[in-house]
Amino acid sequence: MDGGDMPPRRFFCRKGEEIMSAKLIKGAEVAKEIRAELKEEVQRIKEKYGVEPGLVTILVGENPASQSYVRAKQKAAHDLGFYSVQDNQPADISEEALLALIDKYNKDPKIDGILIQLPLPKHINENKVLYAIDPGKDVDAFHPFNVGKLMIGQPDYLPCTPAGIQELLIRSGTETSGAEVVVVGRSNIVGKPIAVMMMQKGPGANATVTVCHTRTKDVQFHTKRADILIVAAGVTEYVKGDWIKPGAVVIDVGVNEVGRTADGKRILKGDVAFDEAKEVASAITPVPGGVGPMTITMLMKNTVRACKVHNNIKE
Numbered sequence: 001m002d003g004g005d006m007p008p009r010r011f012f013c014r015k016g017e018e019i020m021s022a023k024l025i026k027g028a029e030v031a032k033e034i035r036a037e038l039k040e041e042v043q044r045i046k047e048k049y050g051v052e053p054g055l056v057t058i059l060v061g062e063n064p065a066s067q068s069y070v071r072a073k074q075k076a077a078h079d080l081g082f083y084s085v086q087d088n089q090p091a092d093i094s095e096e097a098l099l100a101l102i103d104k105y106n107k108d109p110k111i112d113g114i115l116i117q118l119p120l121p122k123h124i125n126e127n128k129v130l131y132a133i134d135p136g137k138d139v140d141a142f143h144p145f146n147v148g149k150l151m152i153g154q155p156d157y158l159p160c161t162p163a164g165i166q167e168l169l170i171r172s173g174t175e176t177s178g179a180e181v182v183v184v185g186r187s188n189i190v191g192k193p194i195a196v197m198m199m200q201k202g203p204g205a206n207a208t209v210t211v212c213h214t215r216t217k218d219v220q221f222h223t224k225r226a227d228i229l230i231v232a233a234g235v236t237e238y239v240k241g242d243w244i245k246p247g248a249v250v251i252d253v254g255v256n257e258v259g260r261t262a263d264g265k266r267i268l269k270g271d272v273a274f275d276e277a278k279e280v281a282s283a284i285t286p287v288p289g290g291v292g293p294m295t296i297t298m299l300m301k302n303t304v305r306a307c308k309v310h311n312n313i314k315e
């Protein structure tokens, strides 16, 4: 699926210096490993304590991409043996009714994690909704309380996509301490939190971080200096091969649907021009099969953690 099992192509870049095609950081495989670990943990918790992690995913409206993400989250929760609820609401649900729904799940002892799929319809104030989630059930870690705790290096929950990225860096053996990390994108969901996480103390971090965004004067100047380049720009194939320092590790957070196959499957491309980048980087995440599956896995991990906290399970 991630097209990565071709023999490495070799070519010569500078005098006699052999460059190989980049190693693929296969998020889909790492995600599978972690889910297998989580599944065992869920089993153990069920047997020993008689409780199961409970996750509700709330989807407002009928955006096809959102539907497909929510389906993937539900499937993952089901596969791990969670108690999982899919709550679909019409696009014209009032903000008041949505807040009431959140309150219901805040009070539901079977529910450990509440995920409200973003984006929400325009008539609903996203901030108001995110504030309404009980921070202890905020498995996305989007509530300002959890954002604040992350900022001071005391997170209860890590935001899922940044957590997945950090896990991939750790498991691929990438040295982060003292590394020049360049993040392209400043969203609240990816760019800002991953920048904060990479500069904290601790494993998979201790980096020097630069954040580029739409008002950055010379993005390439920065990306060319990166030992680790994290791209969450939301623009298809934005970063070209010659923007990358030879030997850099490239994390592509983009998920851009560029079309559909004859049988209706989504054709996805990242925010990095993969074919060029893989000839320059030492390691790179593919799209699909890179960061995306890790995001969902970290959501599962947060939900298991929430279940343990809610049931006073200390192991």
Ligand SMILES: Nc1nc(=O)c2c([nH]1)NC[C@@H]1CN(c3ccc(C(=O)N[C@@H](CCC(=O)O)C(=O)O)cc3)C=[N+]21
Binding pocket: 068, 069, 072, 115, 116, 117, 118, 119, 140, 160, 255, 266, 268, 287, 288, 289, 290, 291, 292, 293, 294, 295, 296
């Ligand atoms: N409250 C909230 N939490 C989120 O975590 C959240 C959200 N809203 N809104 C949208 C974004 C996007 N997102 C993705 C998750 C998994 C894949 C994923 O698994 N992608 C697969 C491909 C899936 C496909 O084929 O469509 C892959 O990259 O291999 C992608 C994107 C979570 N988000």
